Amino acid sequence: MAAIGKIRSWGPVLATVIGLALFAFIAEEMFRSCEATGNERRQQVGEVLGKKISVQEFQSMVDEYQDVIKMTQNRDNLSEEELNQVKDQVWQQFVNNTIINAEAEKLGLTVTDEEMQNMLRAGTNPMLAQTPFVNQQTGRFDVTQLTKFLDDYKKAQQTAGAGEVAEQYQRLYNYWKFIEKNLRQQTLAQKYQTLLGQCLFSNPVSAKMAFDGQNQESDILLAAMPYSAIKDADVTVSDADLKAKYNEQKEMFKQYVESRDIKYVDFQVVASAADRAALMKTMQEAQQNFQAGQVVAEVVRKAQSQLSYVGIPVSRNSLPSDIAAKIDSMAVGSVSAPFETRFDNTLNVVKYIAKVQQPDSVEYRQIQVGGENADDAKKRADSIYTALQGGAEFEALAKKYGQTGTKQWLTSAMYERAQGIDADTKNYLVALTTMAAGETKNLAMTQGNIILQVTARRAMVDKFDVAIVKHSIDFSKDTYSQAYNKFSQYVSENKTVEQLEANAKKFGFNVQERKDLYSSEHNVAGLRSTREAMKWIFDAKAGELSPLYECGNNDHLLVVALTKVHPEGYRDLADVEETVKQEVIRDKKFAKASEKLAGVKSIADAKAKGAVIDSVRQITNSAPVFVQSAGASEPALSGAVAATKQGQFSAEVVKGNGAAYLFQVLQKKERQGAKFDAKQQQTQLRQMAMQAASRFMNELYLKSEVKDNRYLFF
Numbered sequence: 001m002a003a004i005g006k007i008r009s010w011g012p013v014l015a016t017v018i019g020l021a022l023f024a025f026i027a028e029e030m031f032r033s034c035e036a037t038g039n040e041r042r043q044q045v046g047e048v049l050g051k052k053i054s055v056q057e058f059q060s061m062v063d064e065y066q067d068v069i070k071m072t073q074n075r076d077n078l079s080e081e082e083l084n085q086v087k088d089q090v091w092q093q094f095v096n097n098t099i100i101n102a103e104a105e106k107l108g109l110t111v112t113d114e115e116m117q118n119m120l121r122a123g124t125n126p127m128l129a130q131t132p133f134v135n136q137q138t139g140r141f142d143v144t145q146l147t148k149f150l151d152d153y154k155k156a157q158q159t160a161g162a163g164e165v166a167e168q169y170q171r172l173y174n175y176w177k178f179i180e181k182n183l184r185q186q187t188l189a190q191k192y193q194t195l196l197g198q199c200l201f202s203n204p205v206s207a208k209m210a211f212d213g214q215n216q217e218s219d220i221l222l223a224a225m226p227y228s229a230i231k232d233a234d235v236t237v238s239d240a241d242l243k244a245k246y247n248e249q250k251e252m253f254k255q256y257v258e259s260r261d262i263k264y265v266d267f268q269v270v271a272s273a274a275d276r277a278a279l280m281k282t283m284q285e286a287q288q289n290f291q292a293g294q295v296v297a298e299v300v301r302k303a304q305s306q307l308s309y310v311g312i313p314v315s316r317n318s319l320p321s322d323i324a325a326k327i328d329s330m331a332v333g334s335v336s337a338p339f340e341t342r343f344d345n346t347l348n349v350v351k352y353i354a355k356v357q358q359p360d361s362v363e364y365r366q367i368q369v370g371g372e373n374a375d376d377a378k379k380r381a382d383s384i385y386t387a388l389q390g391g392a393e394f395e396a397l398a399k400k401y402g403q404t405g406t407k408q409w410l411t412s413a414m415y416e417r418a419q420g421i422d423a424d425t426k427n428y429l430v431a432l433t434t435m436a437a438g439e440t441k442n443l444a445m446t447q448g449n450i451i452l453q454v455t456a457r458r459a460m461v462d463k464f465d466v467a468i469v470k471h472s473i474d475f476s477k478d479t480y481s482q483a484y485n486k487f488s489q490y491v492s493e494n495k496t497v498e499q500l501e502a503n504a505k506k507f508g509f510n511v512q513e514r515k516d517l518y519s520s521e522h523n524v525a526g527l528r529s530t531r532e533a534m535k536w537i538f539d540a541k542a543g544e545l546s547p548l549y550e551c552g553n554n555d556h557l558l559v560v561a562l563t564k565v566h567p568e569g570y571r572d573l574a575d576v577e578e579t580v581k582q583e584v585i586r587d588k589k590f591a592k593a594s595e596k597l598a599g600v601k602s603i604a605d606a607k608a609k610g611a612v613i614d615s616v617r618q619i620t621n622s623a624p625v626f627v628q629s630a631g632a633s634e635p636a637l638s639g640a641v642a643a644t645k646q647g648q649f650s651a652e653v654v655k656g657n658g659a660a661y662l663f664q665v666l667q668k669k670e671r672q673g674a675k676f677d678a679k680q681q682q683t684q685l686r687q688m689a690m691q692a693a694s695r696f697m698n699e700l701y702l703k704s705e706v707k708d709n710r711y712l713f714f
Contacts, residue, residue, distance in 0.1 A: 045714075046091070047707040048098040055713045061090045068178050071171055072130065084522045087714055099700045100189050107195070111187045119183065120146065127183050131176065146176070193693055200689035207681035213621035215674040218641045219667045222616050223606030224659040225593040226630045227586060235588045237581055245584045246573045253571040256702055259516040260537055261564040263497060265490075265509045266525050267557045269483045271475045279471060283338035283347050286469045290335040290351040296467040299351075305469040306346070308420045312429055313356050313463035318416035320344075323468055327352050346470050354465040358433045359457035362410045367398045370448040381449035385442040394453060407455055412463075428452075475555070484550075487557040491548045497561040500545060516566065519711040524560065527552045533560055534711045541565075586657075593660035594653045601649060606662050620671075632658030641665065 045058040065086050066078060078086065104110070119125055123141035133145040153173050246253070271279070286303040290296065300309040307320075316324050322341040327350065330336060336350040367384060371377035384397055398405025415421075415429055424445045431443055435454040443450045475483075490507040494500040504511045514525065519538050524530040529551045536546045537560060546560040566575065573580065600606045607613050612629045619625045621642040624635035634656040644650060646668045654661040 044707075044709060045712075046094075046709050047705070048095050049102050049704050051098050053094060058090065058094075058710075058713075061094065062087055064174070064178060065090050067171065068175055071175055080528060084714075087522075087710065088520075091708070091710060095701065095704070095706060096189070096697060097185050099697065099704050100185070100192055103700065104188055104192055107192070109188060109191050109195070111184050111191070115187070116180070116184060119187070125183060127179060127186065131179055132172065133176075149173075149176075193690070193696070196696055197686070197690040197693040200686075200693065202682040202685035202689070204678045204682070207678050207685060208676065210685055211674075211676050211681050213642065215671040216620065216642070217617075217669055217671055218619045218646075218665055219615070219617045220619065220641055220663045220665050221603045222614050222627070222637075223597075223600075223603055223611035223662045224614070224627060224629050224656075225597060225609075225611050225661075226659040227589040227593070228630075228658075229610075230589045230592055232585060234592070235585050237584050237588070241584045241588075242573065242577065242580050245580050245587070246576070249580070249583065250570055253576050254569065255566065255571060256568060257518060257520075257708075258538075258568050259518050259566045260562060261513070261515045261566070262517055262524075262537060262560050263500065263511055263513050263563055264525055264558060264560045265500070265504060265511055266527065267483070267487055267509060268552070269475050269480050269555050269557065271473045272479045275476045275479055276473060278476075279347055279473060280338060283349050283469065283471065286349045287335055287338060290349065290467065296351060296353070300467055300469055303349075303469045303471065305471060307468045307470050309467045310418060310421050311426060311465070312415070312421075312433075313354065313358060313465045314416040315360065315412050315461055315463050318412070319464065319466065320468075320470070322346075322348065323350060323466065323470075326350055327464060327466060340473070345473050347473060348471075349469040351467040352464070353467060356463050356465070357460050358463045360412050360459035360461045361457070362432050362435075362454055363407050363456035363458075364410065364432055364452060364454045365394060365398070365405050365407045366453070367394075367401055367403055367405060367451040368448065369401065369451060374444075374448075377448040378444065381442050381444075381451060384451050385440065388440050388451070388453070412461075484557065487559075488548055491545075491559045494545055494559075497543060497545070497563060500559070500561050513563075520708055521711075522714075524551075524558065527556055527558065529553075530558065531711070531714070533558060536560065537562055538711060590655050590660050594655075597653050597660060597662060600662055603649075603662075603664055611662070615666075627656070627658065627661075630656060630658030632656060634658070634661070637661055637663075 043054050043056075044052050045055050046053055062083075066083070069075065069078065069082075069086070120128070120141075120143045123143060125141075128141035129139075131141065131146075133142055133149065134140065135142040135145070149172070153169060156169060282303055286299055289299040289302075297309045297311065300307075319327075322344070326336060326339070326348070330350070330352045332352055332355055334352055336348070336352075338347050338349050340347055369377050369381040369384060371380055384401075387397060388394060395405040410432055421429070424447075427443065428445070428450070431441055431452055432454065435441060435452065437454055437457050440451065440453040443452055486507065487509075490503060490509060493503055501511050512525070517524070517537065519534070521534070524533045524537070530549065533546060533549045533551065540546070540562045542562055542565055544562050546558075546562075549558040549560075550556070551558050596609055597606060597611070600609060603613060614627075614629055616625060616627070619638055619641050621638055623638070624633040625638050625641075626633050627637070634654075637654050637656055640650060640654045640661075641663065644663075644665050646665050649664045650662050654663075
């Protein structure tokens with residue numbers, strides 16, 4: 001009993017321990033849940049209408065778009081700028097598609113499979129003309145070609161397995177699925193836009209008003225009191241004035257995406273005098289070796305030129321532009337002194353070896369001849385060559401050796417920009433470009449022989465055999481190290497934005513400013529490889545300084561200070577004070593001008609008050625009139641003139657952008673040749689309504705709670 005009593009006495013303690021254990025368990029699970037949610041959020045590229053897209057999904061869409069571009073443009077890769085454009089297009093497409101799909105779902109709009117089939121049968125959609133399934137005779141999309149391809153693809157999958165279908169076949173299938181998906185989405189968007197456009201009606205009355213506005217011309221006598229004639233010093237602007245005008249125009253200052261202001265120092269590392277001297281020594285040695293008659297390929301290789309020497313004459317447009325310009329002033333056989341090209345930051349030496357005339361295009365056919373060894377191949381090739389010389393048919397002999405022997409074209413563009421070719425390829429190209437039309441040659445190669453026959457040559461052009469030593473004027477490791485140490489010391493001495501600016505002059509740096517940087521931009525200060533700096537900027541607090549960033553083409557050093565954050569919403573009055581102040585000044589100058597023109601009932605009275613008088617002709621309500629004396633376009637004046645009858649004087653002073661105005665309408669007439677056609681005008685108004693409806697996307701975007709986090713990943 002004593003033991004039981006003792007256990008009971010520990011009851012409150014045990015209850016507390018058990019409660020704490022349960023709380024710890026629940027808290028741990030909650031922490032894990034929050035951590036999982038945080039990890040998921042960190043992997044999100046963005047969000048539209050609550051629909052999230054992960055970095056993996058976005059990258060997959062980018063890869064798909066890249067593959068399409070590579071296939072349609074026959075490209076192996078894209079530049080960084082082109083890839084950034086692809087990412088922007090993919091993001092915009094994701095946003096637009098998500099918004100349209102949500103709106104279409106509310107309205108019950110869809111694109112059925114039957115509609116898709118009808119579009120394919122019609123074959124008129126411009127997107128279909130971009131596919132390989134185009135009839136070469138009609139130039140139009142041919143659905144039978146598509147059907148045949150899809151059947152062949154399906155059979156190939158069943159035969160070889162989905163993972164073993166030929167790569168080209170698979171790429172073409174993926175390309176078609178991309179087109180099909182975008183065609184369906186495009187059609188859905190067009191349906192939505194058409195439905196929206198049909199909500200905007202026209203009628204004969206509005207058609208007549210629109211016609212009159214476009215075609216009724218007015219000639220006036222104009223009295224202008226330009227604001228520029230009133231001194232700014234004569235206008236007093238108070239804080240209350242600024243605040244009142246700000247509140248009046250507040251909607252103009254609303255921003256829908258956060259932006260940030262920065263100050264930064266960007267220092268580009270360049271070659272030192274010692275670096276340039278060392279490179280000049282190399283270039284002078286190359287010049288001397290060229291002049292001494294050394295093997296040009298070895299001279300180029302030894303000098304580590306950016307351009308190799310292949311020993312084949314090339315057309316002028318295949319040479320770098322600076323080299324092409326240089327040889328214009330050189331004689332064949334001469335060697336240039338080292339010269340600098342600023343636009344590509346290089347030193348250059350050129351040896352002008354020869355100038356020849358060769359065809360830009362060559363039509364040829366060939367038979368490849370192999371054998372058990374080189375002698376066997378030569379023997380067979382000699383036999384074929386002899387037969388051809390004796391009048392044998394080329395294609396018949398080719399078929400005997402399992403080849404077609406069909407004619408094909410070689411153009412200069414196919415080989416002239418090659419950075420390096422082997423000996424066999426060089427001999428092959430030299431033979432093709434120097435053989436006469438109708439000539440046949442037995443060409444010995446490392447792996448056998450080739451019987452070549454040139455059948456036609458076109459467009460004889462000048463070609464140039466030029467050896468080029470081109471070398472970037474690069475900085476050395478020591479130069480970069482010195483620059484890095486100096487910049488690092490500068491960064492370490494700054495703890496505030498004020499210090500960043502104060503110390504810049506001491507170190508010889510320049511502080512630059514950028515206002516309203518958005519996270520959707522791809523770089524800072526126009527520099528490549530600044531993603532880490534972008535991430536810092538949109539994670540930092542105002543007043544903070546970044547670490548040192550190495551960026552650009554590994555030749556820039558960067559430090560950033562975040563000076564201000566402009567959150568989503570209305571800009572502060574301080575941010576837009578200058579804009580608001582100019583509006584207040586204009587209002588006050590108009591008030592002074594109006595006061596001066598008070599009681600004026602004629603042009604003569606206005607002139608007596610100091611107004612500038614001018615005649616203005618052919619004013620319509622379809623476009624704002626430009627007033628020369630005020631130097632401004634004046635839509636308010638155009639509207640006031642349209643509402644005033646012929647012969648009448650304006651009822652009140654018109655507030656313009658550049659002046660206060662009074663006027664007298666001298667004449668109103670319809671534009672010569674204009675004839676009202678109610679039906680035609682209503683059609684025109686409907687078209688304008690459709691154009692207005694096409695701007696719906698911006699309104700929907702603003703209500704879609706779009707979150708763009710791409711800067712964190714790309």
